[in-house]
Amino acid sequence: MKLLVVLVLAVFTGCNANLVWQNPPKHQVDMVKDAFWDYVARATMTAEDSLKQIRRSELGRDVKEMKQKMEQSLEEFQTSMIPLTQNFQTQLKQKTQEIQQNLAPYGEELKDKLDTDVQNLKKQLAALWESFTQLTQ
Numbered sequence: 001m002k003l004l005v006v007l008v009l010a011v012f013t014g015c016n017a018n019l020v021w022q023n024p025p026k027h028q029v030d031m032v033k034d035a036f037w038d039y040v041a042r043a044t045m046t047a048e049d050s051l052k053q054i055r056r057s058e059l060g061r062d063v064k065e066m067k068q069k070m071e072q073s074l075e076e077f078q079t080s081m082i083p084l085t086q087n088f089q090t091q092l093k094q095k096t097q098e099i100q101q102n103l104a105p106y107g108e109e110l111k112d113k114l115d116t117d118v119q120n121l122k123k124q125l126a127a128l129w130e131s132f133t134q135l136t137q
Contacts, residue, residue, distance in 0.1 A: 026034075054060045
């Protein structure tokens with residue numbers, strides 16, 4: 001009987017050993033990687049569960065009411081700012097036109113002075129060119 005038990009254990013152990021060694025052992029890197037992704041999955045599930053509980057709680061409902069109030073306040077702020085920005089743009093255009101009108105005479109005066117200077121420069125360059133061509137002949 002003892003021999004039969006030993007024989008059965010030997011066969012069973014040998015079969016188990018054979019089954020265990022059919023799959024190659026995992027490397028430590030793979031084991032660490034698997035453990036990490038398992039941890040991430042569990043942490044994600046925990047976070048999702050916590051978020052669901054918070055949403056169902058009084059705090060979650062209060063946060064939702066506050067969010068709605070803030071969105072409404074933001075819309076009111078934007079609505080009140082539209083006329084102000086339009087007014088600012090109108091004033092900016094008016095001031096720009098005033099500056100252009102005030103500077104226009106100076107621009108014309110400067111243009112006339114530059115035209116005169118350009119004409120004088122052309123005459124001087126023409127005279128220099130004439131004298132240069134006479135020297136080179």
